[in-house]
Amino acid sequence: MIAPVLSLQAVRRSFGGIEVLHGADLELRAGEVHALIGENGAGKSTTMKILGGYLPPSSGQVKLDGAPVRFAGHRGAEAAGVVMIHQEFNLAEPLSVEENIFLGRELRRGPFLDKRAMRAEARRLLAELDCPLDPCRRVADLSVSDKQMVEIAKALGREARVLIMDEPTAVLTRRETAVLLGLVARLRDRGTAILFTSHKLDEVAQVADRVTVLRDGAVVAAGPAADMTEDEMARAMVGRELSDLFPPKPPAPGAETVLSVEGLDVEGLAGPASFSLCRGEVLALAGLVGAGRTELMEGMMGLRAATGRIEVAGQALPRLSPGAARAAGIAYLTEDRKGRGLLLEKPLAENLTLLALGRFGRPFLDKAAEARALDEAIGLYDIRLRDRRMAAGQLSGGNQQKLLLAKVMLAEPQVVVIDEPTRGIDIGTKQQIYGLIAVLAASGRSVIVVSSELPEVIGLAHRVLVMRRGAIAGALEGGEIGEEAILRLAMGLDEGGRAA
Amino acid sequence: MSATAEGPARSAPRRKIDFHVLGPILALAALIVLGALINGNFLSYGNLSNVLSRSAFIGIIAVGMTFVITAGGLDLSVGSMAAFIAGLMILVMNAAMPATGTGLATVLIGMAAALAAGLAAGLLNGLLVTRAGIEPFIVTLGTMGVYRSLVTWMADGGTLSLDFDLRSFYGPVYYGTVAGISWPILVFAAVAVAGEIAMRRMPFGRHCAAIGASEKVARYSAVEVDRVRLATYAALGLLVGVATIMYVPRLGSASASTGLLWELEAIAAVIIGGTVLKGGSGRIWGTVVGVLILSLIGNILNLTDVVSPYLNGAIQGGIIILAVLMQRGSTARE
């Protein structure tokens, strides 16, 4: 067996007196793809940051080519050929692809930038990735997957021997994912050591040579990927049997219409669309990326310029605005929890009560009541945290999602719209959130789930609306709901289905 | 890695002093000790009363500015606005005097005019920012020039003076005292307390911080973003009116040089006090400390001959940077 390029030995790491990583061992070898999997909060991020030089270990050793090493920050690691690609890209959006690739190590001729050499080198790197991107384009104008390519090209330009990728496929479409995984395989064949994390176990099974499973800060399983089935991986991550990911469907909805939407039109992006929702119903909004699902919902919430008539329990909304929607009892849980859902630098309680703040301040804020609400939410939604006063951004992704759900539910809505309820969330938390959605519906709330994950749509919904090019292409109910039926509508192979 | 916005974690023991909170207070304490060492009169009732009274204008404005900055905005026009309102107030009172006489009625008319003008000016800034969607820096840079020119024009390039008899009637609003405390100090204190309550104990302050931290998150949380931002500018305008009401009786005049650079002093006080210039987190009591620091520096420099007066600006600038450095030092490295 080849000697590892980069390895961790009995590495521990604490934050503010609390140990989050309890003696992890990990070996990365040249020409090998190593998958690091685990639930949110299991210690994956910490492990990657230690490998990438972003954090020093509290104890234990990092070894590079067999010799103990202490990176001088991530720059030191990069100098040694260890490059980490973050989930939130480190790209300067207004600059061009080429400028980003050479950011901080521009080629010079005397005191001047050698643009021609940089352009040629950028072209060469992109060609190596089979990526037909023009080096002169502005990064801000690129798609997410192209940005990822630029990040990888940037890493290659730094002659990366070890590439650490934090959930590279989380925001990619299927096709983009396939391209990326192909690229990972090619990099491996060239001799690069690759570590990546993903919540999508099928990808892990497809591309990884070796798997390490973390749970609660400790390595619970490690070995060649070929020796582990997806089920075994999931079981190791969660630490228990995951018999059924989805809860039993909540009882069939009543006949009472809670929400009725007529002619909702979001200028140029979606609609006009009409649909209705009954008490206790779970309605899924399915469709391909870009079909206008999020835009339609944001229009309904008054977050985008839109026209149309919306009634809640027979009462028409006076206007489409976030305030009117809240007053009418409609709440929206955004798909972008970091950018639109939570104030990452603010404490948990302030995030929790922001939507329903009116209830806590008449006119003075009742901080004790806010604290009680946080206690309740922590219990009810099983939010796991280090410290009640930590900032929301310090929670793991799954716990952020639970906090966001708690925040939205605090407004006591009749109708809850949940956009991509489980994006970037581990399988254990997923199961919890599915359970919560079922409980909401069973308790008489009505839920709209916007989701790109077909199993989710099929597992949760009483009824599915499939959108295509901004319009509702069809509706499926009960036994009709199935992967193929949804895809046919989403891709325009079937016309009609049933009227919404 | 982002710094925790609020105080230290309960469970994690902290050995270090939390400079983020204490920095401005330590700087203020150091200045007071320094002042007392340099000149025996520094701590006298008369001197402290003088310093606090004249900090009141900037102080009242800075309280309003704290809300604007916390909500991610900025207002460069307050100094010019104060000069404009002062000029307008003097014109209104001089014009009203023949009809209403030298008395309370005239002064009340003047005060009402000042508050109305302040509110209107603040609303104008706010509407241009929220409705027209122009950056606050540009909007208020523009209105700054407009108000400064207007007051120069109203005064014909010279000085607008309040009628002499009215001046002595109105004078006590600056010079008068209640239980030994002068009116400007009382008004400043009242504004500061009200501001602290609105910032910390009312949804308004929470909404300002949310908008400053992330306008998108605030919007998605059904915060009436535009209305709150408009309210911060309107409140600031109103407070500029209040400050002007305290300012006019002092010298009874307004000219093109009235309120010059007040906007920068107010912004500096807000930042020294620990409010973040890009918004998201504001502290009214910090602003009050910042205002006191700024005026004490000037006072101490006037009370001593140690440094050349040519260097006053350098010393003020140095202390401002130092005060901010002290409170950021502990978080910057994280």
Next chain:
Amino acid sequence: MNKLAYLGLAAALAAGPVLAQDDDTQVIGVSIPAATHGWAGGLNFHAQQTVERLEETYPQLDFVLATASGPAQQVNDIEDMVATRNIDALVVLPFESEPLTGPVAAVAERGTWVTVVDRGLSQEGIEDLYVAGDNAGFGRVSGQFFAGRLPEGGKIVVLRGIPTTIDNERVENFQAAIEGTGIEIIGMEHGNWNRDDAFTVMQDFLSRHPQIDAVWASDDDMAVGVLAAIRQSGREDIGFVLGGAGMKEMVKRVADGDAMVPADVTYPPGMIATAIEMTAVGLVSDAPVSGRFTIGSVLVTPENAAQFYYPDSPF
């Protein structure tokens, strides 16, 4: 930058044909600092008044009046006047001597008549006419007044203006004039020719010094702030306050015999009127107006106050 240049070009193009002058129309450019404080306000008032009056008197004359808020802007103004209005004469009150010397010299080399007012240029012989304020005299007359009022000597405080050569010249001559009289300057700070700053500085002087016999405020705007601070303190030890420049309110108090304001020293903003008028006369007639013309600073006392009182001026 490009935009500015473009605007300048556009202005020049627009102005060119329209303003193409008849041979007998002559243009006088007047460039002065903007009205940012009382004295400059008076300056603007007198400049505007004079321009209006002279435009009526001499239909063959055309005036361009520009006010600048800084030396750089003033240089631009002058360059624009030359480029777009093709001025025949320039009346300039330099914001600062050094930065304006080169540009004004360039105007003079074109053969344009140049009148410099108040502040001299750093190089001699550029201007055709120099209407000078008397800063040395201002300080000297003030100092002599103090020496006369305080024959036994005494403790005084001094408020200075914005740090400039004008201020230095005034203060140096003031100090020279009180030398050997037993008058001691116990405090000197900059009040920046500003009422509010002067108020603050005076409050602190009062805190710091238990005995002050008199105050040289060196400017009438600053005297207003100083007087307010003294009145608030209720102190009786200060004998008098001397301002300067000849602001109408202060001249009135002198005339009314106010004990705190026994005198004033002139530094009339009206000198701009003299300069414009002399330049106009020089252009339209053969009267000899070149040379140097100093407008002396004189002491205003209750006896002569009436002749320095201009109730219509804003200053």
